[in-house]
Amino acid sequence: QVQLVESGGGLVQAGGSLRLSCAASGRTFSAYSTAMGWFRQAPGKEREFVAAISWNGVSTYYADSVKGRFTISRDNAKNTVYLQMNSLKPEDTAVYYCAAKGSIFLSRLSNWYDYWGQGTQVTVSP
16 A cells, blocks of 8 residues: 655745645555656645656656646655645645556546545635
């Protein structure tokens, strides 16, 4: 099994920044063969893709709505993936989830990922 724990959420004013972290652990987890992604879900809306990164960090995907503002990165030695969020907008308010799948490939689809964290709340005030 794989456990994912997100942290770093909070309340920030529009234009501000936050950095989310997702720490992975588990007997079967290997950062060196695992794709990681970030998704978010706002109240009353479906979960949506935010960003994803391949096991070696070479490939990244971003949703158009966050491109140029958010950066996904990872530190495999620490089994941790990060989401640096800059120029935050009120519409970025949501619960942010980390996801993982043992694969050398990458996907924007939530149902492709096997493991999920519990989520961390991000609230951006106007």
